[in-house]
Amino acid sequence: MLNFFLAPLQYPFMLRGLSAAVMVGIVSAVVGTYVVLRGMAFFGDALAHSILPGVAIGYLLGDGKREPLFWSALVTAIISALGISAISRNTKIKEDTAIGIIFAGTFALGVALISTVNSYTVDLAHFLFGDVLGVGNSDLRLIVIFGGITLLIIFAFYKEFMVLSFDPVLASTLRLPVKLLDFLLLILIAVTIVVSLQTVGVALMVAMLVTPAATAYLLTKRLPIMMAFAAIVASLSGIIGLYISYYLSIASGAAIVLVCTAIFGLVWAGVSLSKTLNIKGAK
Amino acid sequence: MNVFKEFKKTSRHLTRQQRHEHDKDAPILHAEKLSMRYDSGDALSDVSFSLQEGERIAIVGPNGAGKSTLLKIIAGVQKQTSGEIQIFGHAPGGHICIAYVPQRNQVDWTFPVTVADVAMMGRVGHLGLFRNPKSHDWDVVQNALKLVKLNHLAKRQIDQLSGGQQQRMFIARALAQEAEIILMDEPMTGLDATSQEDIFGILDELQARHVTALISLHDLKMASERFDRVMLINKHLLAMGPAEESLSPEHLISAYGGSLQLIPSDEGTLALSDTCCDGEHHIAQ
Ligand SMILES: Nc1ncnc2c1ncn2[C@@H]1O[C@H](COP(=O)(O)OP(=O)(O)OP(=O)(O)O)[C@@H](O)[C@H]1O
Ligand SMILES: [Mg+2]
Numbered sequence: 001m002l003n004f005f006l007a008p009l010q011y012p013f014m015l016r017g018l019s020a021a022v023m024v025g026i027v028s029a030v031v032g033t034y035v036v037l038r039g040m041a042f043f044g045d046a047l048a049h050s051i052l053p054g055v056a057i058g059y060l061l062g063d064g065k066r067e068p069l070f071w072s073a074l075v076t077a078i079i080s081a082l083g084i085s086a087i088s089r090n091t092k093i094k095e096d097t098a099i100g101i102i103f104a105g106t107f108a109l110g111v112a113l114i115s116t117v118n119s120y121t122v123d124l125a126h127f128l129f130g131d132v133l134g135v136g137n138s139d140l141r142l143i144v145i146f147g148g149i150t151l152l153i154i155f156a157f158y159k160e161f162m163v164l165s166f167d168p169v170l171a172s173t174l175r176l177p178v179k180l181l182d183f184l185l186l187i188l189i190a191v192t193i194v195v196s197l198q199t200v201g202v203a204l205m206v207a208m209l210v211t212p213a214a215t216a217y218l219l220t221k222r223l224p225i226m227m228a229f230a231a232i233v234a235s236l237s238g239i240i241g242l243y244i245s246y247y248l249s250i251a252s253g254a255a256i257v258l259v260c261t262a263i264f265g266l267v268w269a270g271v272s273l274s275k276t277l278n279i280k281g282a283k
Numbered sequence: 284m285n286v287f288k289e290f291k292k293t294s295r296h297l298t299r300q301q302r303h304e305h306d307k308d309a310p311i312l313h314a315e316k317l318s319m320r321y322d323s324g325d326a327l328s329d330v331s332f333s334l335q336e337g338e339r340i341a342i343v344g345p346n347g348a349g350k351s352t353l354l355k356i357i358a359g360v361q362k363q364t365s366g367e368i369q370i371f372g373h374a375p376g377g378h379i380c381i382a383y384v385p386q387r388n389q390v391d392w393t394f395p396v397t398v399a400d401v402a403m404m405g406r407v408g409h410l411g412l413f414r415n416p417k418s419h420d421w422d423v424v425q426n427a428l429k430l431v432k433l434n435h436l437a438k439r440q441i442d443q444l445s446g447g448q449q450q451r452m453f454i455a456r457a458l459a460q461e462a463e464i465i466l467m468d469e470p471m472t473g474l475d476a477t478s479q480e481d482i483f484g485i486l487d488e489l490q491a492r493h494v495t496a497l498i499s500l501h502d503l504k505m506a507s508e509r510f511d512r513v514m515l516i517n518k519h520l521l522a523m524g525p526a527e528e529s530l531s532p533e534h535l536i537s538a539y540g541g542s543l544q545l546i547p548s549d550e551g552t553l554a555l556s557d558t559c560c561d562g563e564h565h566i567a568q
Contacts, residue, residue, distance in 0.1 A: 162396070166394045167385065169355075172360045173359060174460075175359075217395065220395065221396075221440045223400075
């Protein structure tokens with residue numbers, strides 16, 4: 001039994017993959033708490049897809065090396081986060097429509113760029129669905145640095161983000177720098193997406209942002225506890241998903257997201273059931 | 284976005300720099316020819332008035348009269364298109380002594396916070412960046428909740444409050460903020476008589492502490508009975524003064540026009556009613 005858990009750990013790629021999955025899980029769950037509370041799921045999904053051209057350019061220029069890919073993805077993510085908010089603010093077009101336009105357009109551009117490469121299908125699949133077992137030491141370092149900075153900022157501005165998300169009007173009567181904070185949150189979501197790129201890929205990214213936070217939301221109605229629960233759910237999903245991926249040879253990103261979704265389903269069923277029983281009991 | 288202004292705000296928030304010294308001789312609030320124009324048309328036009336410290340003022344007027352707009356401009360949340368507003372002799376925006384109590388339907392009641400968390404939000408402006416609430420802040424919050432009789436519900440989830448309790452929670456937040464002017468947008472709408480009385484009890488307490496209250500409502504009878512002065516607006520300021528003056532039939536007809544109903548009452552006088560948003564009739568003598 002013990003061997004079942006220890007056997008995969010003899011491989012360095014498995015150890016690196018596990019560390020990356022846990023780290024990414026924690027960061028995206030904490031940032032995802034605000035994505036869920038502020039109803040930004042669609043924005044997060046679109047932003048994740050829209051970094052594909054940046055990934056492609058980094059990939060083509062960097063000859064398949066990881067680091068240039070990370071930086072160009074980061075720049076693209078920040079540009080498209082700002083682009084989406086500028087377009088929806090300055091035109092008659094509603095925000096979700098603006099998001100849809102940028103999302104599909106940039107995604108198509110990314111696919112087009114990658115399709116110029118010979119090993120097109122394999123590489124595209126990695127970007128779309130993640131390749132956590134291919135995480136190298138330098139990737140891990142970037143994940144720790146940027147993930148850590150993101151968490152630090154979220155905690156440093158904890159009360160400001162809470163006020164801003166709950167009651168933007170209070171935030172402006174208290175003279176908080178509302179626009180700057182809004183902007184900062186967009187940047188943090190963008191960084192989180194880039195950090196998670198290798199774990200789940202752009203197509204499954206939104207699950208990491210939304211599902212653990214939503215699961216935690218069912219269990220608690222306190223913000224700090226919600227963040228903690230979400231982080232636990234996400235890192236557990238990362239670990240369990242990787243073991244499943246190892247033993248059943250399922251794509252790692254998909255395995256992680258499936259575990260995450262299964263936990264959500266279980267919690268949802270449990271909460272619904274206990275509510276029904278409570279109502280019956282009260283009668 | 285005005286980057287410079289945002290950074291100024293950040294540094295002010297960082298250093299907890301005292302925003303503006305109050306000029307004690309100036310009226311607590313003075314508005315001069317305030318106008319607000321949206322793409323859809325004028326919401327306010329040439330509104331001028333002054334408030335004295337500790338007054339309780341009712342703002343009445345039909346739907347779309349600009350009541351919410353006026354409150355938001357005073358709160359500094361919206362910028363007027365023209366005109367000037369001074370609070371203790373300074374432009375708003377530099378003040379955190381103003382508390383704005385939102386219309387209840389504009390609040391996300393499913394947000395994961397407790398009653399005490401919301402009241403503590405009023406302290407955020409006093410705390411500044413990177414600082415956590417200290418025992419003094421918890422005392423302030425505790426006292427605020429006690430005053431609105433919610434201390435036993437401090438740990439309760441906000442989605443488990445009655446309408447009256449929700450309103451009292453926001454008043455507690457204003458108290459925690461140590462606000463000197465409290466702006467409330469239709470706080471009485473949808474509350475039963477008991478809850479309304481509770482809130483007036485708290486407003487009396489606030490008045491004893493010289494807090495100035497500016498409150499929008501649709502109930503003309505309540506406006507005439509429970510407030511020091513009544514402000515009647517419909518884009519323009521039509522009247523402002525004691526209820527007998529500002530709610531005279533001529534003024535009311537010019538404010539409400541066709542939607543005003545004139546009903547002969549038992550005593551042979553005219554009762555005037557404002558057909559409000561919820562379809563109820565509010566009667567004023
Ligand atoms: N953000 C906005 N953009 C465009 N027009 C607006 C905006 N906010 C308000 N208005 C318009 O300004 C006018 C005044 O609105 P306001 O909400 O201040 O009225 P009100 O007196 O509070 O009404 P109610 O009794 O229904 O609450 C209305 O005609 C409204 O349509
Ligand atoms: Mg209104």
